[in-house]
Amino acid sequence: MAVHGPAMTDVARLAGVSHQTVSRVLNGHPNVREQTRLRVRAAIAELGYRPNGAARALVTGRSQVIGVVAQNTTLYGPASLLAALEQTAAEEGFAVSVGSVRNLDHRSISAAVERHLAHRVAGIVVIAPVESAGEALERLPKDVPLVTVDGDPHRPVPLVTVDQVAGARAATQHLLDAGHRTVWHVSGPSDWFDSAGRIEGWRAALLAAGIDPPPLMHGDWSASSGYRCGQMLARMPEVTAIFTANDHLALGVLRALHEFGRRVPAEISVVGFDDVPEAAYFIPPLTTVRPDFDAVARASLQMLLTQIESGIGGGALRQTIAPALVARDSVAPPRH
Amino acid sequence: MAVHGPAMTDVARLAGVSHQTVSRVLNGHPNVREQTRLRVRAAIAELGYRPNGAARALVTGRSQVIGVVAQNTTLYGPASLLAALEQTAAEEGFAVSVGSVRNLDHRSISAAVERHLAHRVAGIVVIAPVESAGEALERLPKDVPLVTVDGDPHRPVPLVTVDQVAGARAATQHLLDAGHRTVWHVSGPSDWFDSAGRIEGWRAALLAAGIDPPPLMHGDWSASSGYRCGQMLARMPEVTAIFTANDHLALGVLRALHEFGRRVPAEISVVGFDDVPEAAYFIPPLTTVRPDFDAVARASLQMLLTQIESGIGGGALRQTIAPALVARDSVAPPRH
DNA sequence: TCGGGTAGTGTTAGCGCTCACATCGGGCAC
């Protein structure tokens, strides 16, 4: 059914060399005369030859494909990360195969990883923001290049992560600097490391200022849970500043405050996290923290490629990307 | 470096059969005695054997991978579609390889498709919502199973699409039913078929009601452009109903209306499109149109699998998925 | 009794590539 394109031997014949020389040219081996190299390239172009990745993968034991394991790629963060990863990988000549999982539990993660292994991927990136993923990771074959994104900071696995703590600290500090006596926090789901880091940063900023952190409100990233938390916060006159673990939570909070007639930022200031594209068009425009997904993607891929090229090794590498505060209109000094 | 797992011959040896019988069991061939089949399965389980996809791809000429070409997988629509596609594909035993492209022009699309072809994917799904993509698709090798999602309705290529026209008509009609004399429309970028379909549906609903459509406002899907259009609409006292081509445009519009002190829905009603998860938490909660991405994904994959199994064929199949109106609080009768 | 189907199984030959090694010419030191 498929018209199989030309193979390496066809190119070799046309260029008047052996297939092995063609292979050498393709893989950038040094010991090929410049003239030969050019002739081979010309033949490749003339035939429209493309190397067969499957054959290469068969003999080398790995393909030019990177497997990505992620949950819920509909969320803004994961989606952005995935897109950035794909871009970066493409520049390096790698394809990206997604294996999204419904739950980040042991079995799901292992299954997704195994699926990638069956295709003999060159390496795996696990976007594993929750506790349960960590365990699965430690049981994985040790000989597969692997990088974790936003994973457990306490596990001995190569890890690239947004500096959640620094971002949260900056957000909280920004509110304190505006003159607020304390800052309330609506967090993400408790099993996400992102949540934990943001809670830690928030708490650290308060403690550093000698403030006893107020009770924590637990959300789940959704606007809906932000709304529920917002309804409680709106009824508490002492609340003047809220830091939410992401922008969608902030949206829910803003809506609840609006319904209760609490004006933002006149009465209450709000800061989010993520800087989703539409955050600038919330009512009011949301001050938030922007993680650099491109940088995260670049760093992870770099780390993975190092492992691939050097034959694993590296051990527990670790890289942290600092996010930036984006000031908009949702923060103002408290009324006296 | 990698400890290569057991191969088919290892399984065969353990089960006391030939490797070919193992292959037959794996591929569900009929002529294998039940008892043999069980023995082979046991051996597979015992060794933890996984078939090598690369070897299979090499000999069959195609892998169990489906290539997806998409632009900007950060947008809610494409991201949801991609996720749904991946889920569905996984259920059918296929992996999904993403090839995102920066622009949906000729060259980019062709390049992405070629990259997939190099990996000998079993089929390709192109999320190709713009004009320029269509041309590229017609030049593609005819022997590769291919399905377009949200592509050009007028091209002879297998296509699955959300019924933009019906959705837009429903949204517009909903506003007319509420008593509005006319409905304004903020559209998406003019080269997207999605935009075109939504414009068509909006116009059709108005014409059917004997209303001359008011001038069209052009946006680009972003909240930012919605905001700019909203600023103009807010200043026009005769505007009482707005249908935006997506929810983020609606968010921008809502913000502009809010700034100009025009109350929604008391003075102006707004309807969006997409039903992003946070639409229910806009101020006010947004009435919108929900496309069924899962259904689109299922339909596309089904169409692709049919082609793969039957050796292309099919020709210009076509399937349309009807979206549903989700009524919330952003629509009310006009004031008199 | 024998030819001829028909399950169930084994054998062989590649798919297109890379790896390890063999080969073949110079250039250079002695």
Add this chain to the structure above:
DNA sequence: GTGCCCGATGTGAGCGCTAACACTACCCGA
């Protein structure tokens, strides 16, 4: 001139699998 090394290239094997065919029982009807 002889021996040696090294750069440039070719040769052969084999990665793990499937497709095509070969083979062996065994059962059937004539």
